[in-house]
Amino acid sequence: MGTVTTPDGTTIxxxxxxxxxxxxxxxxxxxxxxxxxxxxxxxxxxxxxxRVIAHDxxxxxxxxxxxxxxxxDTYAADVAALTGALDLRGAVHIGHSTGGxxxxxxxxRAEPGRVGKAVLxxxxxxxxVKSESNPGGTPLEVFDGFRAALAANRAQLYIDVPSxxxxxFNRPGAEVSQGLIDxxxxxxxxxxxxxxxxxxxxxxxxxxxxxxxxxDVPVLVAHGTDDQIxxxxxxxxxxxxxxxxxxxxxxxxxxxxxxxxxPDVLNRDILEFVKS
Numbered sequence: 001m002g003t004v005t006t007p008d009g010t011t012i013x014x015x016x017x018x019x020x021x022x023x024x025x026x027x028x029x030x031x032x033x034x035x036x037x038x039x040x041x042x043x044x045x046x047x048x049x050x051r052v053i054a055h056d057x058x059x060x061x062x063x064x065x066x067x068x069x070x071x072x073d074t075y076a077a078d079v080a081a082l083t084g085a086l087d088l089r090g091a092v093h094i095g096h097s098t099g100g101x102x103x104x105x106x107x108x109r110a111e112p113g114r115v116g117k118a119v120l121x122x123x124x125x126x127x128x129v130k131s132e133s134n135p136g137g138t139p140l141e142v143f144d145g146f147r148a149a150l151a152a153n154r155a156q157l158y159i160d161v162p163s164x165x166x167x168x169f170n171r172p173g174a175e176v177s178q179g180l181i182d183x184x185x186x187x188x189x190x191x192x193x194x195x196x197x198x199x200x201x202x203x204x205x206x207x208x209x210x211x212x213x214x215x216d217v218p219v220l221v222a223h224g225t226d227d228q229i230x231x232x233x234x235x236x237x238x239x240x241x242x243x244x245x246x247x248x249x250x251x252x253x254x255x256x257x258x259x260x261x262x263p264d265v266l267n268r269d270i271l272e273f274v275k276s
Contacts, residue, residue, distance in 0.1 A: 004085045006058075006078050008069065013062035014055035014082060017042060022051035023116070024091040025274070026083065028099030028106075029054065030122075031203055032158070032188040032196040034061025041094070041259065044267045050274075053091075055082055057102070059195020061187065070198035072206045076105040083114055090116035092274050096259055097122050097230060098203040107219075108211035119220045119270055122230055122256045125208035125239050136234040143204045150197055158188040165228035168255030180260055212242035219246045220273040222266065224254025247273070 003011045015035055025045050027038040035054035042052040056063040058078055059070055069078075079102065083091065093115060095103030100123020107118045130137035149157040162184035164170040167177070188196070221243070223236035232250070240246040249269060251258060259266050 004082050006081045008066075009064075010058050010066050010069065010078065011064045012055050012058065012078055012082055014053060015042070016051070016053050016086065018046050018051040019049065020051065022049055023274075024051045024053060024086075024088045026079075026088065026091050026093045026103075027052070027054040028079070028093065028095035028103045029057065029060070030097030030099050031199050032060060032191055033184065034187045034190060036061070036183070036187055037096070037260075040263045041267060041270075044263070045271070048271060053082075053086065053088070055079070056191075057099075057195075057199075059199070060191040062190070065192035065195065067194065070195050071202050072101055072105045072208075075102045075202070076109060079103075079106040080110070083110070089113055092117045092119065094119040094121065094270065095123055097256065098124060098199065101125055101203055101206060101208060104208045104211045104215070105206075107217065108214040115217055117218045117220070117274065118215065119222065119273065120236075120239065121222045121259055121266065121270075122224065122227055123221070123235065123239070124203050124206075124230055125212060125235065126242060127207040127209065128204045128230065128234070134234070136231075138204070138231065138234070140204075143200050146200050147197055150193065150200070154193055154196075155185070155189060158185045162257070165256065167257040167261055168226055168228065170228075171226070171255075177261075180257070209242060212239060213244075215243060215245075217245065218273075219243050220249060220270065221246055222249045222251065222269065224251045224256065224258045226253045227256045229256040 100120040162181040240248040
C-alpha cells in the first residue's frame with residue numbers, strides 16, 4: 001500500500017501487489033466505494049502472476065477528502081499521476097460502473113504504451129442521463145433523488161442501495177449476502193459526503209462518446225441484463241458500437257454488482273480476455 005501526490009496536492013491511496021515485472025492490471029472502483037471492492041479480483045489475478053493495482057478515487061476511501069476535482073477529467077488526471085509514478089506500461093485497466101467511466105477517459109488520453117487493454121464492467125458509458133440525444137437514458141430526477149437521499153441520511157442510503165438494486169438482492173429468490181451489504185456500507189461511509197454527492201453528476205451526466213471513439217486498444221464490455229443501476233440497453237451495446245476494437249459479453253440476469261455476486265464467472269472471462 002502507498003500514496004501518490006497529484007499536481008494539485010491531493011493524496012491518492014493505492015494498493016500495489018505482485019511481481020514488479022508482471023503485467024500490471026489497474027482496477028477502477030464504482031461509486032461510492034473504494035479499492036477494497038476489488039479484493040476478490042486482486043487476489044485472483046495475483047494468483048495468476050499479475051501485478052495488481054487499485055486506488056481510492058479522490059474523496060473516496062483513504063484518499064484526500066478534497067473540496068474540488070470531483071469530475072471525470074480530474075479523476076482521469078489522478079490516474080495518470082498514479083500510472084506515471086509507478087511507470088506502468090502495457091497495463092490492463094478494468095473499471096466497474098463509475099470506474100468504467102474513469103477508465104474510459106483515462107485510456108482515451110493515456111500516453112502511448114501505457115495501456116494494453118481495457119475492460120468495462122457494468123460501466124456508465126456512453127452517457128447515463130436521459131436527454132434528446134439519449135432518449136433511452138435514466139431521467140435526471142432519479143439522480144436528483146440519489147442526491148437528496150445522500151444529503152438527508154447517507155448512512156441509510158448506503159444500506160438501501162446494496163440491500164436492493166446494486167446486487168439484485170431485491171429480486172425474488174435472490175441469495176442475499178449480508179457481508180456484501182455491510183462491506184458496501186463500510187466503504188461508502190469511509191469516503192467524504194461532498195465528494196460522493198458531486199460524483200453523482202460526474203457518473204450520470206458525463207458523455208464518453210468521443211472518448212470511446214478515440215480508444216485504439218482492445219476493450220471487453222461486460223454487462224448484466226438485470227442491471228438496475230446502469231441499464232443494459234442504454235450502455236453496453238451502445239458502447240461497443242463506438243469502440244474500434246470492442247467485444248461485448250452479455251450476462252443474462254446478472255445484476256450491477258455481478259463482480260461480487262458471480263466472481264468465478266467474471267474472473268475467468270476477464271482472464272481469458274487479458275490472455276488473448
